[in-house]
Amino acid sequence: MLHRIYTRVTQKLLSLFPVVAVVGARQVGKTTLCQHLLQERRDYFNLDDYDVLNLAKRNPDSILLRDRPVTIDEIQRSPELLLRIKSIVDQNKKPGRFLITGSANIEFLPKLQESLAGRVAFVDMFPMTFWEQFYENQEPGIVRMLKTGAVQESGDQRTINLLQNILYGSYPYLVLHQDDFYRDNWYKGYIKTYLERDVRDIQSVQNLANYQRALSLTLCRIGAILDKSNLARDIGVDNKTFNKYLNLLKISYQLFELQPFFANIGKRFIKSPKLYAYDPGLAAYMQGIESVVDAERFNKVGVLIENKIIVDIKALLSVYLPQAKLFYYRIHGGGEIDLLIEYKNNYFPIEIKAMTTRKVRTKTM
Numbered sequence: 001m002l003h004r005i006y007t008r009v010t011q012k013l014l015s016l017f018p019v020v021a022v023v024g025a026r027q028v029g030k031t032t033l034c035q036h037l038l039q040e041r042r043d044y045f046n047l048d049d050y051d052v053l054n055l056a057k058r059n060p061d062s063i064l065l066r067d068r069p070v071t072i073d074e075i076q077r078s079p080e081l082l083l084r085i086k087s088i089v090d091q092n093k094k095p096g097r098f099l100i101t102g103s104a105n106i107e108f109l110p111k112l113q114e115s116l117a118g119r120v121a122f123v124d125m126f127p128m129t130f131w132e133q134f135y136e137n138q139e140p141g142i143v144r145m146l147k148t149g150a151v152q153e154s155g156d157q158r159t160i161n162l163l164q165n166i167l168y169g170s171y172p173y174l175v176l177h178q179d180d181f182y183r184d185n186w187y188k189g190y191i192k193t194y195l196e197r198d199v200r201d202i203q204s205v206q207n208l209a210n211y212q213r214a215l216s217l218t219l220c221r222i223g224a225i226l227d228k229s230n231l232a233r234d235i236g237v238d239n240k241t242f243n244k245y246l247n248l249l250k251i252s253y254q255l256f257e258l259q260p261f262f263a264n265i266g267k268r269f270i271k272s273p274k275l276y277a278y279d280p281g282l283a284a285y286m287q288g289i290e291s292v293v294d295a296e297r298f299n300k301v302g303v304l305i306e307n308k309i310i311v312d313i314k315a316l317l318s319v320y321l322p323q324a325k326l327f328y329y330r331i332h333g334g335g336e337i338d339l340l341i342e343y344k345n346n347y348f349p350i351e352i353k354a355m356t357t358r359k360v361r362t363k364t365m
Contacts, residue, residue, distance in 0.1 A: 002029075002032075002128065002132065002133075002172055002175065002176070003132055004029060004032075004033060004125075004128075004132060005129070005131075005132060005315070005316065005319045005320075006022070006029075006033055006123055006125055006319065007033060007036060007037070009123060009319050010022060010033065010037065010099070010123050011037070013121040013123065014037075014069075014095060014096035014099060015095055015096060016095055016121070017095055017096075017119070017120065017121040018089045018092075018093045018094060018095055018096070018097045018098065018119055018120075019085060019089060019097065019098045019099075019100065019116055019119050019120040019121070020096075020098070020099050020100070020120065020121050020122075020123065021100050021101070021102065021112060021116075021120050021121070021122050021123070022034070022099070022100070022101045022102075022122075022123045022125055023101070023102050023103075023122060023123070023124060023125065023253075024103070024124060024125030024126065024253050025103065025127070025171075025252065025253035025254065025278060025279075026103045026190070026193065026194060026197075026198060027171050027172070027173065027190060028125050028126065028127055028171060028172070028253070029125060029128075029171075029172045030073070030101040030103075030125055031046070031073050031074075031101070032172070033101075033125070034071050034073055034099060034101060037071070037099065038071070041068055041069075042068060042069045042070065042071045042099065043063075043066050043068050043069070043070050043071065044070075044071045044073070045063050045070070045071070045072050045073065046073040046074060047072065047073060047074045047075060047077040047078055048073070048074050048077070053077055053078060056072075056078045056081060057078055057080070060078075060080075060081055060084045061084070064081070064084055064085060064088055064098075065088070069096050069097055069098070069099070070097065070098050070099070071098075071099040071100070071101075072098065072099070072100045072101070073100075073101050074101060074102060074103065075100045075101065075102050076102040076103060079111050079112075082111060082112060082115035082116060083115055085098055085100075085115075085116065086115050086116055086119065089116075089119050090119075093119070103198060103252075124253075124318055126253075126278060126311065126314070126315035126318070127169075127170035127171050127172075127278055127279045127311075127315075128170050128171070128172055128175050129170075129311075129312040129315050129316060130162075130165070130308070130312055131312065131316060133165075133175060139320075140316045140320065142313055142316060142317070142341075143316065143317070143320045143321060145348065146317075146321055146324060146341065146343045146346075146348060147321075149346065162305060162308075163292050163295060163301060163304065163305065164292055165178075166280050166281055166284070166304050166305065166308045167183075167281055167284050167289065167290075167291070167292065167295070167304075168183055168281060169183055169186070169187070169279055169281030169282065169285075170278075170279045170280070170281055170308075171186075171190075171279060171281075173186060174186055174281065180290065180291075183281070183285070184285070184290070187281075187282060187285045190282075191212075191215075194252070194254075195208060195211070195212060195215075198252055199211060199248070199252075205244070205245070205248065207237075210235055210236060210237055210241070210245075211245055211248075213234075213235045213236070214231075214235050214237075214242065214245040214246070214249065215249065215254060215286070216286045217231060217234055217235060218231065218246070218249060218254075218255055218275055219254070219255065219277055219282065219283040219286045219287070220283070220286060220287050221275055222255070222275055222276050222277050222280065222283050222303060222304075222307050223274060223275070223276065223303035223306055223307060224274065224275060225272045225273070225274055225330075226257065226272050226273050226274065226275050227272070228242055228243070228246070253278050254277065254278060254282075255275055255276060255277050255278065256275075256276055256278065256311075256314070257273035257274065257275060257276075258273055258274045258275075258276055258310065258326060258327065258328050258339075259273050259326075259327055259328075260272065260273065260274075260327060260328055260329065260330065261327035261328065261329045261340050261342075274328055276307045276310055276311060277307055277311070278311055279311075280304050280307040280308050280311070283304070283307065284300070284304060287300065289304075301354050302353075302354045305352065305354045306338060306352045306354075309339075309352050310326070310338070310339055310352075313326070313339065313341075313350075314326055317341075321343060323343065323344070324341055324342065324343040325341070325342040325343075326339060326340070326341055326342075327339075327340045327341075327342065328340060329349070337349045337350070337351065338350060338351055338352045339352065
């Protein structure tokens with residue numbers, strides 16, 4: 001099994017909270033994580049199995065009231081279980097009783113948060129970081145820097161074909177195979193499954209073709225400041241509809257917003273967020289970028305590398321230093337910082353530069 005940073009934090013939360021929810025995009029590795037934790041003697045139920053799903057709907061207590069702690073995979077397929085879990089937990093708040101996972105969607109998350117408020121801890125699971133792939137035996141350098149306030153060189157120096165690895169993709173199956181043919185067919189199937197299973201049944205998405213255009217066009221504009229009116233016009237929808245699409249894209253872990261940093265200095269700071277993909281490999285695929293040569297020809301090398309480094313830092317800090325906050329900084333007509341990290345009232349500006357040798361330099365200012 002690939003090393004994931006979420007195993008230890010999930011185990012710790014299970015020792016503290018009666019319910020722990022692992023949420024993230026489809027195929028990000030939630031089921032594999034749960035199966036790994038079965039070594040701790042938990043009963044496991046996967047609601048993608050129709051027999052198990054029917055049992056959960058017909059007789060929920062048969063899977064919820066067990067002698068051992070219970071893991072329920074893909075619980076969004078039977079959200080009515082959440083109210084029963086709430087009732088059970090209110091009677092006995094023993095830590096670790098329920099580990100649940102869900103491929104987040106616009107209807108499921110609010111129900112989960114409302115039903116189990118104060119009883120559940122969340123683990124947001126990201127696609128694989130480079131640190132998980134190449135440096136799993138070390139504490140991440142970004143974490144050491146924030147803790148100590150000083151930049152420290154890693155003792156393990158190695159050469160990584162950064163851009164090629166980005167293009168192969170960050171989901172676990174893509175990391176394991178790293179093959180162009182596999183990548184193209186995997187992404188094709190992933191988008192089809194995402195649209196047909198995670199999106200089709202949501203009432204607020206009435207035109208699936210428009211939503212697919214929204215997915216494609218937003219991923220084509222990673223690293224850019226969000227212009228909602230412009231995107232809505234290009235997609236062919238009104239601003240209200242685009243806002244619904246954008247909310248779904250964020251909740252389903254396809255993209256996230258990096259907010260601008262500004263203080264009460266005036267109105268000269270740009271206040272719109274930037275868009276980034278959870279997997280910049282998917283963004284490249286949606287733009288027709290199949291190779292390093294394509295990325296160079298389309299002038300996308302810098303933004304793909306910037307996206308990957310920012311999402312990897314976001315993932316690592318969500319586990320190791322969840323108090324840290326991420327921003328970007330830009331003033332009209334002037335200075336810009338790619339990433340600004342706020343941690344314990346200190347600020348760490350980071351500049352990301354892609355060089356012509358296809359290496360990357362991350363500089364802390």
